[in-house]
Amino acid sequence: MKIKYKLILITVLFFIVTINIVAGIAINQYNSLFIQREIKTAKNEMNFIMNSIENYAKDLQARGGIYNKDTLISIIEIYKKYYISQDISLDYSDDNMENNVFIDTEEGNIIIQSIFSEPFESISLVFKKSFQDIYDLQKNWNSFFIKIYLLLSIILAIVLMLIISRLFKPLDNLIHKTDEIIIENSNERIPIIDNDEVGELSTKFNIMLDLLNENMETIKESSIQKQWLLDNLTHEMRTPLTSIQGFSEYLMRANASEEDKLVALTHINEEANRLKQLGDKMFALMTLKKESLNIVKLNSYEVFNTIRRIEFQRLKEMNIDLKVNIQADYFYGDEQLILVLLTNLVDNSINASKYNSRIEVDIYSKDDKNIIKVSDEGQGIDSKDLSNIFQPFYKADKNRSAIYRGAGLGLSLCKKIVELHDGSIEVESQKDIGTTIYVSLKSI
Structure with missing residues (x-):
């Protein structure tokens, strides 16, 4: 079941239960007040009738009449005939001599028994009044109120449905749109x-x-x-x-x-x-990933002395002069990756260079950048190959690559290392003149 339907169901059920409890308490309270009011009215009428009967008997006695139990019973019979037209039943009893009030809800009657004063305390007057019509009317009102609150519950459910549907429409649109994106693999x-x-x-x-x-x-x-x-x-x-x-x-x-x-x-x-x-x-x-970098402050002299030691044997074999010009004493980078970068650049220059030639390396600062420049006097790269030299396994000169057994991965690795340092690498080259590579690194 969808959330909006759950919300409607819970709200309506809560409303019905709450109204039912409140209405039940209110109806019971009203019924109780109604019965208490009827009892009070009946008691007042009962007292009035008893006083009237006793006064009637005393008047007879004052006029010389007989004042005894039979006289009292005769007077009760007279009143009984009179009040029967008012849905009040009168009777007497000499068995149960107690003052009592009874509510007969099945018959809809209030029954009051009250003892006469002396000298007739052996007789009690039984007063019975019907409130069935009023009781039936009250039950009809109760039924009417129940129907009203059920109708209100239905109206509430409809109103809630409209309101919640309106509130949930953007969410339904979101669900519908996500379904479209999932099914159609849309870029919407x-x-x-x-x-x-x-x-x-x-x-x-x-x-x-x-x-x-x-x-x-x-x-x-x-x-x-x-x-x-x-x-x-x-x-x-x-x-x-x-x-x-x-x-x-x-x-x-x-x-x-x-x-x-x-x-x-x-x-x-x-x-x-x-x-x-x-x-x-x-x-x-x-x-290689950026998260694995350990950026530190590197001493330019120490770094290039290490490169010179690594390439010493090859430089000696080719009788190549490696000249290093340091104008920036320090620069920043991951030490191991920077050594791999510079070793590959110098190694490529050696591969491309002729015997008895020179490779020149410069490091300097420019516009908050540290620039490393590697130049050689080698065979150079044809202009049509410049855009591809950073592609893995690409070899601009197949014959020379075969001689030096290169796989064409060096410059690709260099580019990867430079990019991990948020830097850039560029190449300038002329055929049969030489190649210059510029590496730009951030100056922290």
Whole structure:
């Protein structure tokens, strides 16, 4: 049962019970007052009749008449005939000598028995008066009032139905609209009609729908992105796995020299490292979240000294001069992720650079931002590839990527790290001249 019907039912039942109790108390009180009034009237009439009978008997005695029990009974008979036309019945009794008042509700009579004064205290007058007509009228009024309050209950139920239906109409519209949204997967929103509780609920429901849509889009995009990453990862893993398998079979079957075995093992080790790096970067791309950042104040000299140590061997092999210009002594970021970011940027520059060339790194402040600039004198990137270089697994130069066994995940990871820091990353490049990457981070 809907709430509005429950509310109507409870209200009507409460009204009926309350009116029934109040009406019952009022009717009983009125009936009690009515009976008390009739008893009082009957007693007054009874006293008047007894006084009249006694005075009549005394007048007879004063005129020389006989004044005894039979005389009193004769007078009672005279009064009995007179009052019968007024629905009053008189009689006498010499058995039950008590003053009593009886209410006969079945017959609708008031019966009063009262003892005469001396010398006739052995006789009592029995007074009986009917109030049946008035009693029937009272019962009719009671029945009328019951019908009235039942009619009022029906009217109240109808009025409540109209009022509550009007009050619940916005809620019904809200339910109907949500059903449409659920069934049709609609992008519609609940119209806000009034600034009441239902209007507030509709507003919050619309906000919830917007958040759900945003989350669904995010989840959908994330799912597509992860599936795309996994598909490409599967593809990228085939080459090193095939190479490892080939060299392994060669070692097991061929009668190779120690030198050939060393070459084969070296290739296996390189491909295994490549797989490990590929897995690490894929895991980082798929799991990095803003909530996991630990932003701290970083010393620029310490950070770039660490980068120089990490890349020392490769720089030495390529005879590349890594020049670092520090104009901002400190900047802010997650230490581990910043090291991953800078290592990837410098590593990419080394991959793209020629022998006996130079890589230059600058860090400086500009407009409340910390700028990290990495420039190389490498082969550069074609303008048609610039918009795609941050896509996972994208390789601008397939031949050079094959030489350095890159999977095309480095810049994607860099972009992810920068975005987690609420920063930006931009690339400028000219073919056969070199590439410059700008990383902008917040200066807290």
